[in-house]
Amino acid sequence: MKKHQYEKPLFEIVSLLRQQCVVAYPTEAVFGLGCDPDSEIAVQCLLHLKQRSIDKGLILIASCFEQLKPYIDDSTLTAEQRRRIFIRWPGPVTFVFPARPETPRWLTGRFTSLAVRVSDHPEVIELCNAFGKPLVSTSANLSGQLPCRSIDEVKSQFGNDFPVVQGYTSGRLNPSEIRDALTDELFRQG
Template structure:
């Protein structure tokens, strides 16, 4: 695992794209603070950059570094959720501008699997995480279903867990600074 983390970080530090297993699906990732790298993902996925992407952080401390105000209920939701949960926060900071939605929000998930946690901790920055497909096409259920376009479009594909089926997508909840809670996907 350490060798894969080292290879992935080398690509991320150069502004490259990786294909990696997350706690939910195989994802395309990059440095969430690098606008040029984020733009490469939009281009590869043929996705309008008005459609926001989400990012993964390793722990609460990293989350707090990139969000101005985290409502207390967010910690409860994260702790009590039985599956991965992405929370959309107001006023992210220190993130690539083209990753932030037009309403100044960003979906962030604390990674729950060891590989992602180690990768993000060692990289010391959040990672973009978006499904490994062209926009509008079905999400691949496993590594073997990822299209050649995506495989050729990334700079490195992590050589771990390629035989694993994807888990369920994360729940998505929007928590506004004014205490409004909106369930986007259960």
């Protein structure tokens, strides 16, 4: 497969994340836009790029549950609630957890909760492991445009110089299902 000029090696993508940049990467259904969740500057850049209100809150995507623990409060979960979550993870299901009090508002928006997912997508796992923590994850698309499902679509919407992780989506048609971690209430069908 021919490598496009706008596909970056993993070490370059990680370096850009550490420099508070926004990057694109493949996920289960679409390409995502991501950045360092601990950088207000990076998150503000992502929100500006997406023309998205900070009040809506964001999703974090991770390679393992341990990466999410600094951001969520799982202390009140029962054994049954944990079982329901972990039988679906890793995978394309996002759960809304109570946020830790110190979790920044630029992640939670107007909520006291945070949406998080442990992905089974190989490029997401590799990227989060190399970066050492989760990424903010939102669909890669400009306001009013369809989410990008290929590197060429990312290039078309964001330009040739936008950093993109080489890879493909897993072919899912719908975005991740979203459920409440405590009640299992379905917020968005996957």
